[in-house]
Amino acid sequence: MNQTSAISQDPSTLQEQYHELEKVSVRTVGRKATITKEELFQAALNLIGPQKSIASLSLREVAREAGIAPNSFYRHFKDIDELAIELIELSGGVLRRILHQARIKAIKQSSIIRSSVEVFIEQLDADEGNLSLLLREGYTGSIQYKLAVDKQLNYFQQELQEDLIRLERINNSKLAHPDLVAKAITQLVFNMGAKVIDLPVNERKEVAEQTMIMIRMLLEGSRHLDEAQIR
Numbered sequence: 001m002n003q004t005s006a007i008s009q010d011p012s013t014l015q016e017q018y019h020e021l022e023k024v025s026v027r028t029v030g031r032k033a034t035i036t037k038e039e040l041f042q043a044a045l046n047l048i049g050p051q052k053s054i055a056s057l058s059l060r061e062v063a064r065e066a067g068i069a070p071n072s073f074y075r076h077f078k079d080i081d082e083l084a085i086e087l088i089e090l091s092g093g094v095l096r097r098i099l100h101q102a103r104i105k106a107i108k109q110s111s112i113i114r115s116s117v118e119v120f121i122e123q124l125d126a127d128e129g130n131l132s133l134l135l136r137e138g139y140t141g142s143i144q145y146k147l148a149v150d151k152q153l154n155y156f157q158q159e160l161q162e163d164l165i166r167l168e169r170i171n172n173s174k175l176a177h178p179d180l181v182a183k184a185i186t187q188l189v190f191n192m193g194a195k196v197i198d199l200p201v202n203e204r205k206e207v208a209e210q211t212m213i214m215i216r217m218l219l220e221g222s223r224h225l226d227e228a229q230i231r
Contacts, residue, residue: 035066035073037086040076041090044062044084048129048133048136053141055145062083089152095130096156098123102115116189118208120189121193124197131193137149157182157183164182176222188211
């Protein structure tokens, strides 16, 4: 009898061999042959929570969540930081489109402030997690991540400025320094988001109503600003 036959007839050895085959089978079936950037983004979003930054994730964690071997991660990103920066940019773009559409709709209904703030609040609990990601990384992330979020906020500010100018023109009015008004509103709303993200719904509504009043105060103040009095 040869050595192979002897091993195959040993019950304990045979059981060990089956266990090893099962492990290999599970790994092979569980891992994807290919992966897209979008799937890696979603894997990262699945792993981070309200108190957890992307910086706390390891490459292996993301790879395991995505169902790929760690080496497959490098086909798209050189490290977690590169994934994080691109995810912040993607989240910013998605959220800007959502808010822009809300403002366009609101302009027709003359309710731009309420619609924008309400949509912003709704996004806190959206499955995509784009807004919570920006808020978290903007306030608790690394310097590199904060700079990436600041870049997205600048885009928000520029687009809001354009919408405000368009709305004022429709209403035959004009804002003094619309760039500063847009910057103030952007900072105010994002600060509100960071404050209410962990609050219950009823308390969120109260903060949102206060924020709307402050935005109206900014707009009215800009419309009637006497620059001679502030120099």
